[in-house]
Amino acid sequence: MSGGVPPRALTIAGSDSGGAAGLQCDLRTFLCCGVHGTAAVTAVTVQNSLGVTGVHEVPAEVVAAQVEAVVTDIGVGAAKTGMLASRAIIDAVADVVARLGVAPFVVDPVSASMHGEPLLHPDALTAMTGRLFPLATLVTPNVLEARLLTGLPVRDRAGQVEAARALHDLGPRWVLVKGGHLPPDQPAVDVLYDGTDVLELSAERIPTRHVHGTGDALGAATTAWLARGLDLVEALRRGKQYVTAAVADAYPVGSGVGPVGHRWRVRDWPAEDPPPAVPA
Ligand SMILES: Nc1ncnc2c1ncn2[C@@H]1O[C@H](COP(=O)(O)OP(=O)(O)O)[C@@H](O)[C@H]1O
Numbered sequence: 001m002s003g004g005v006p007p008r009a010l011t012i013a014g015s016d017s018g019g020a021a022g023l024q025c026d027l028r029t030f031l032c033c034g035v036h037g038t039a040a041v042t043a044v045t046v047q048n049s050l051g052v053t054g055v056h057e058v059p060a061e062v063v064a065a066q067v068e069a070v071v072t073d074i075g076v077g078a079a080k081t082g083m084l085a086s087r088a089i090i091d092a093v094a095d096v097v098a099r100l101g102v103a104p105f106v107v108d109p110v111s112a113s114m115h116g117e118p119l120l121h122p123d124a125l126t127a128m129t130g131r132l133f134p135l136a137t138l139v140t141p142n143v144l145e146a147r148l149l150t151g152l153p154v155r156d157r158a159g160q161v162e163a164a165r166a167l168h169d170l171g172p173r174w175v176l177v178k179g180g181h182l183p184p185d186q187p188a189v190d191v192l193y194d195g196t197d198v199l200e201l202s203a204e205r206i207p208t209r210h211v212h213g214t215g216d217a218l219g220a221a222t223t224a225w226l227a228r229g230l231d232l233v234e235a236l237r238r239g240k241q242y243v244t245a246a247v248a249d250a251y252p253v254g255s256g257v258g259p260v261g262h263r264w265r266v267r268d269w270p271a272e273d274p275p276p277a278v279p280a
């Protein structure tokens with residue numbers, strides 16, 4: 001990334017104090033994909049490997065101001081959303097993204113932590129689908145979010161396709177229904193739908209309990225590759241490769257669920273050595 005202006009990507013997301021998911025995961029992934037990362041913080045969560053015990057929301061106008069400050073000065077080649085917390089924040093994000101023409105725009109409709117604590121007020125769901133989905137290049141619900149948003153059972157691949165079709169009717173260009181939460185005997189298959197064709201992105205399910213941050217890693221890597229100019233399908237293929245490698249590189253920290261790993265991208269730095277000095 002030396003010399004010249006690097007590609008830039010923006011995450012509009014919450015902070016995970018445990019460092020596994022949220023904007024910490026997104027910024028780490030952006031770097032690992034060769035992109036300068038920027039962040040508009042939506043909420044501060046009190047979170048570790050065992051779960052979320054507190055949420056402090058950022059005022060909606062401050063979230064929008066962060067987006068505007070980044071877009072109008074640094075520039076944004078692609079953006080993603082993570083935890084948006086409230087209807088007011090969703091409305092503010094939709095307004096500023098539409099006004100500034102932020103695109104491509106990846107919307108991960110994060111509704112709960114992997115331990116089940118809510119990360120989105122229930123009354124914000126209609127704003128998510130009504131305001132944000134029509135602006136989205138890609139929406140990336142997991143199986144639980146697809147159930148919540150459609151009311152469909154979504155138990156297998158056929159259910160993923162049915163949900164993707166229903167969600168596509170709400171206005172996004174592409175829908176990806178992720179398969180990480182399907183039963184462990186099924187492969188990790190994500191279903192992509194563009195209104196006409198269904199494409200499967202499949203990977204072997206890696207047997208680990210340390211899967212905190214999978215959704216964010218997939219969305220952020222895809223956003224990074226969009227910022228680098230790839231088309232959606234190729235960016236998503238690389239995002240899927242990234243998250244599969246990250247799950248394979250997951251590690252335990254804390255006494256609960258550990259994070260997916262990003263160290264495979266910097267393997268050339270021996271663990272015992274400091275990273276190269278930054279020139280003054
Ligand atoms: N054990 C696993 N092995 C390989 N890939 C996985 C595993 N668990 C999740 N994934 C992949 O991680 C990505 C995120 O999926 P998912 O866990 O469903 O989303 P979220 O993190 O939003 O709940 C998807 O590409 C999914 O297929």
Ligand SMILES: Cc1ncc(COP(=O)(O)OP(=O)(O)O)c(N)n1
Binds near residue numbers: 013016047212213
């Ligand atoms: C602050 C914050 N944002 C998002 C999440 C959920 O992360 P995600 O990668 O979508 O899901 P898991 O793979 O961790 O289930 C979070 N926990 N905190």
